[in-house]
Amino acid sequence: MKLQVPGFRFAGGHAGLKRGGAFDLGLIACEGPDGAPARVAATFTASRAAAAPVIVSRERAAGGLCRGLVVNSGNANACTGPKGMADAKAMTAAAARVIGASGEEGLVASTGVIGAPLPVDRIRRALPGLADGLGADRFTDLARAILTTDTAEKIAAAEARIGGRRVRVVGAAKGAGMIMPDMTLAARPGRGRHATMLAFLCTDARASLQALRRATRGAVDATFNAITVDGDTSTNDSVFVLASGHASGPEIHGGAEAAALERLLRRIMGELAQAIVADGEGATCVVEVRVEGAASVAEADRVARRVANSPLVKTAIHGRDPNWGRIVAAAATAGVPVDPDRMDLSIGKVALYRRGRWRGADAEKAAHAVMREPAYPIRLHLHRGEAARSVWTCDLSAEYVRINADYRS
Amino acid sequence: MKLQVPGFRFAGGHAGLKRGGAFDLGLIACEGPDGAPARVAATFTASRAAAAPVIVSRERAAGGLCRGLVVNSGNANACTGPKGMADAKAMTAAAARVIGASGEEGLVASTGVIGAPLPVDRIRRALPGLADGLGADRFTDLARAILTTDTAEKIAAAEARIGGRRVRVVGAAKGAGMIMPDMTLAARPGRGRHATMLAFLCTDARASLQALRRATRGAVDATFNAITVDGDTSTNDSVFVLASGHASGPEIHGGAEAAALERLLRRIMGELAQAIVADGEGATCVVEVRVEGAASVAEADRVARRVANSPLVKTAIHGRDPNWGRIVAAAATAGVPVDPDRMDLSIGKVALYRRGRWRGADAEKAAHAVMREPAYPIRLHLHRGEAARSVWTCDLSAEYVRINADYRS
Numbered sequence: 132m133k134l135q136v137p138g139f140r141f142a143g144g145h146a147g148l149k150r151g152g153a154f155d156l157g158l159i160a161c162e163g164p165d166g167a168p169a170r171v172a173a174t175f176t177a178s179r180a181a182a183a184p185v186i187v188s189r190e191r192a193a194g195g196l197c198r199g200l201v202v203n204s205g206n207a208n209a210c211t212g213p214k215g216m217a218d219a220k221a222m223t224a225a226a227a228r229v230i231g232a233s234g235e236e237g238l239v240a241s242t243g244v245i246g247a248p249l250p251v252d253r254i255r256r257a258l259p260g261l262a263d264g265l266g267a268d269r270f271t272d273l274a275r276a277i278l279t280t281d282t283a284e285k286i287a288a289a290e291a292r293i294g295g296r297r298v299r300v301v302g303a304a305k306g307a308g309m310i311m312p313d314m315t316l317a318a319r320p321g322r323g324r325h326a327t328m329l330a331f332l333c334t335d336a337r338a339s340l341q342a343l344r345r346a347t348r349g350a351v352d353a354t355f356n357a358i359t360v361d362g363d364t365s366t367n368d369s370v371f372v373l374a375s376g377h378a379s380g381p382e383i384h385g386g387a388e389a390a391a392l393e394r395l396l397r398r399i400m401g402e403l404a405q406a407i408v409a410d411g412e413g414a415t416c417v418v419e420v421r422v423e424g425a426a427s428v429a430e431a432d433r434v435a436r437r438v439a440n441s442p443l444v445k446t447a448i449h450g451r452d453p454n455w456g457r458i459v460a461a462a463a464t465a466g467v468p469v470d471p472d473r474m475d476l477s478i479g480k481v482a483l484y485r486r487g488r489w490r491g492a493d494a495e496k497a498a499h500a501v502m503r504e505p506a507y508p509i510r511l512h513l514h515r516g517e518a519a520r521s522v523w524t525c526d527l528s529a530e531y532v533r534i535n536a537d538y539r540s
Numbered sequence: 541m542k543l544q545v546p547g548f549r550f551a552g553g554h555a556g557l558k559r560g561g562a563f564d565l566g567l568i569a570c571e572g573p574d575g576a577p578a579r580v581a582a583t584f585t586a587s588r589a590a591a592a593p594v595i596v597s598r599e600r601a602a603g604g605l606c607r608g609l610v611v612n613s614g615n616a617n618a619c620t621g622p623k624g625m626a627d628a629k630a631m632t633a634a635a636a637r638v639i640g641a642s643g644e645e646g647l648v649a650s651t652g653v654i655g656a657p658l659p660v661d662r663i664r665r666a667l668p669g670l671a672d673g674l675g676a677d678r679f680t681d682l683a684r685a686i687l688t689t690d691t692a693e694k695i696a697a698a699e700a701r702i703g704g705r706r707v708r709v710v711g712a713a714k715g716a717g718m719i720m721p722d723m724t725l726a727a728r729p730g731r732g733r734h735a736t737m738l739a740f741l742c743t744d745a746r747a748s749l750q751a752l753r754r755a756t757r758g759a760v761d762a763t764f765n766a767i768t769v770d771g772d773t774s775t776n777d778s779v780f781v782l783a784s785g786h787a788s789g790p791e792i793h794g795g796a797e798a799a800a801l802e803r804l805l806r807r808i809m810g811e812l813a814q815a816i817v818a819d820g821e822g823a824t825c826v827v828e829v830r831v832e833g834a835a836s837v838a839e840a841d842r843v844a845r846r847v848a849n850s851p852l853v854k855t856a857i858h859g860r861d862p863n864w865g866r867i868v869a870a871a872a873t874a875g876v877p878v879d880p881d882r883m884d885l886s887i888g889k890v891a892l893y894r895r896g897r898w899r900g901a902d903a904e905k906a907a908h909a910v911m912r913e914p915a916y917p918i919r920l921h922l923h924r925g926e927a928a929r930s931v932w933t934c935d936l937s938a939e940y941v942r943i944n945a946d947y948r949s
Contacts, residue, residue: 180872180880210868210880212896245865246898309852309869361851363866364873442770442851442936443718443944450945456654457772459619460718463589464773471589471619487621489655527851528945529938535852536859536937 134270134288136299137335138162138169138375142264143272146257148205148243148250156254157276158261159200159331160230163376168196168236170340170376172347174314174355176368182209183219184239185367191223191238192371195340198236200331200371201226203254204277204305206243207327209366218249225255229262240369242279242305242327270333274303277329280534281307282410287402293336293391296380300395304330304403308412308535310360311440312368314351327365328355330403336392337376338383346393347372354400358523360411361531362440372396408523409506413530418448419508422462423519430467431520434511437465438522445527453498455483462511475512478502543679543697545708546744547571547578547784551673552681555666557614557652557659565663566685567670568609568740569639572785577605577645579749579785581756583723583764585777591618592628593648594778600632600647601780604749607645609740609780610635612663613686613714615652616736618775627658634664638671649778651688651714651736679742683712686738689943690716691819696811702745702800705789709804713739713812717821717944719769720849721777723760736774737764739812745801746785747792755802756781763809767932769820770940771849781805817932818915822940827857828917831871832928839876840929843920846874847931854936862907864892871920884921887911 139161146156161169173192175185191197201222208215219239227237241249264272274284288301306328338346351370376382383392408417420439425431438444441461447454455476462469472487479501483494501507508521548570555565570578582601584594600606610631617624628648636646650658673681683693697710715737747755760779792801817826829848834840847853850870856863864885871878881896888910892903910916917930 178869178872179876179878180868207865210865210893210896210898212881245863245869246893248898309866313873363850363852363870366865366869366872441772442940443772446941446944449941452945454654456616456619456775457718459589460587460654460775461772463587463775464722467588469588472621484619484655487619489619489657527941529941531851532855532858532936532938532941535855536861 134301135267136301136333137377139333140265140267141269141273142261143276144257144261144264146203147253148203154276155203155205156257156261157202157273158226158265159273160265161373161375162198168198170195170343170374171197171238171371172344173369173371174347174351176365177313177315178364178366180210180366182207182241182366183211183215184208184241185369186216187219187223188238188240188369191235197238197373198232199226199230200238202240202277202329204242204279206241206247206249207245207367208241208249209245211248214248218251221251222254225258229258238371240329242277242329242367245366270301270303277303277305279305280412281305285403285406287399289395289398291391291395293383294380294388296378298334298336298378298395300332300334300399302330302332302399302403304328304407306407307410308360309363309365310358310407310411311362311364312355313364314356314368314370327367328407330355330370332372332396332399334374335377336374336383337378337380338374338392342384342389342392343372343374346389346396349393350396350400353397354404357521358404358408359439360408360525405523408525411525412534413528414525415528416448416526417506417523419521419523421508421510421519421521422513423510424512424514424516425518426516428518428520431518434462434465434467435520435522437461439524442527449526449528451499451502453478453483453495453502458509459484469513473514477510479507543710544676545710545742546786548742549674549676550678550682551670552685553666553670553673555612556662557612563685564612564614565666565670566611566682567635567674568682569674570782570784571607577607579604579752579783580606580647580780581753582778582780583756583760585774586722586724587773587775589619589775591616591650591775592620592624593617593650594776595625596628596632597647597649597778600644606647607641608635608639609647611649611686611738613651613688615650615656615658616654616776617650617658618654620657623657627660630660631663634667638667647780649738651686651738651776654775679710679712686712686714688714689821690714694812694815696808698804698807700800700804702792703789703797705787707743707745707787707804709741709743709808711739711741711808711812713737713816715816716819717769718772718774719767719816719820720771720773721764721767722773723765723777723779736776737816739764739779741781741805741808743783744786745783745792746787746789747783747801751793751798751801752781752783755798755805758802759805759809762806763813766930767813767817768848769817769934814932817934820934821943822937823934824937825857825935826915826932828930828932830917830919830928830930831922832919833921833923833925834927835925837927837929840927843871843874843876844929844931846870848933851936858935858937860908860911862887862892862904862911867918868893878922882923886919888916
């Protein structure tokens, strides 16, 4: 599939934030039909230490319009105080200038080390070169420029017919560690729970701002907000959905068309979110922790997240050890009044524990075989109600420790 | 110091739950003056999947009296349903029988693998031999019998003058993984948050049950309930304080004497709790995460616990990397409305971050030197109020992964 969407041009390059000439700066220029700005819906980390670029973009995205976005890797511009805020604004202004927009029409995102001052002069010097290289066929360069500990670009693309018209989406994401996104819409800044992950989706859909925001929120909740690598939440998590409006036909504002748009976004975000977990630092497999029979979705989420983040469960997953006792123990401390004597637990299709009873050594042997697969589900049924929720996680390996004990040295 | 306390006899031996003849069964026999039972105050895990021995001992400890305690390692008797309950009671009854007590006067504790049926017949067969070996000078055998992945016995002893009379305490604990105790008094079964750790304190104090319980609760909250190895909470955590009453003088029931008793218990429990963290699976250092300037102790606890359990903070500690950005990021997602621009952070005596500002590369170099010590504090000041709380944690190493990815294979 071609990684092009009408209304968008992309660029990636090296500004000197990373060593050895690696790409560390990306640029998106977008516009609607007849030179109008594009529309944007965005979600951001609910961390109390939201980075300067998050604060700036959250405010801009509240207006719903944009003409460009600049993103750097190698430095998070987080915990950088007033200087960080000034740097984020200067970076955005410089990007807006090179694409011929006003400063207020630009969005910004950063990822990398927390706390170090952003070398904004290097970014300023690199931007004119990036602007010269902007091209509709340069999406892969953008995807490359946002990587940190990722091992490869994460890209997805799809199209769908909505209201009889073809709508395209391309998406790029980054993220491998400090991953447990908990993002809220720009329009509704948040309460606060949990990663750096960044994602940029570009579509030519013509949608009302309200429909675009609703579709974005629904898709993010079911995908990026349902993954964890280490349970650590970033200061910089951001998802941007940019819509140029170049697709023909009437504007999407609700009903079956809005639902179709949400499905399309969800499909792309789902692929990208899964790619983040699969590329989780030191990860060798992806596990869906599915909790069913909960009294509410929030309760199912709490239990699933507790299991998905337990170091003992994650090391057992790494060792291909069907240690269901650790799973039940984790579920029992999620702050939900579960009853272990009424719980069912299976790995893949193998029932290991039913209503308080161990199913024996043969079941464990069968589960061990399932756990050698690169991806499989762990299912817990609580027998408390009808609600369900899945959270995707990976194993905890010695490699994760190596990566993170050496990060800056 | 002699590991003997008037009114107590101990034994440890091999029942066949562990391989290779390792000690896996311990026995305590206790009695007050004139053949009265001893008093007991105990705290137990708040896990919703509390193990069968916890359920049995919680009920027994509510009565406040006992004549003996049996403990095994190698099998947790957790998630074992009705059979587990029957096994725990049979184990207690057998222990009571060999020490000449009634079944209701015995307490029980277990630690080891979750989910496997308890080989209670092996325990029954081994108990008469243990009873024959009971001795006032056998405390070390008991301490040895409770170990699982621990690398050594954890023992502490102290004495103090309370009300002009000498009071003695000896204590033994086990615990290295699945450690984040959250225990409540037997008399007040709990809400539920967070480890297997077991501790047994034996004192000759003559104290009212109420004074003994209050001192136990205070001491546990400041010590065992303030440590974490991996943030995973066990089904079996239990602390027992047995008081024979053999110390002379009037009964301790309040005032300065009760406070002195609490200080004495706290000293022993503090030593044992620190020993658990220091022996944490794969640990190479002990770090006190101290949060000051919080609006409440609960708030300070929440922030300290979030930092102390963050895999990114714990791997940075392992790498001796003064990565304060990860610490601030963790604190900012604890569900407390902290303001990173008003936060101070230091490692040892080195200030790394003050009111939203990085203190530079030289400070990081100095902090790196502090982090080469086997124990040091990380201090966070929130500037929100006057409350403070410390939580003790260890680093996360590749060795932790190795231990837990191989546990049962």
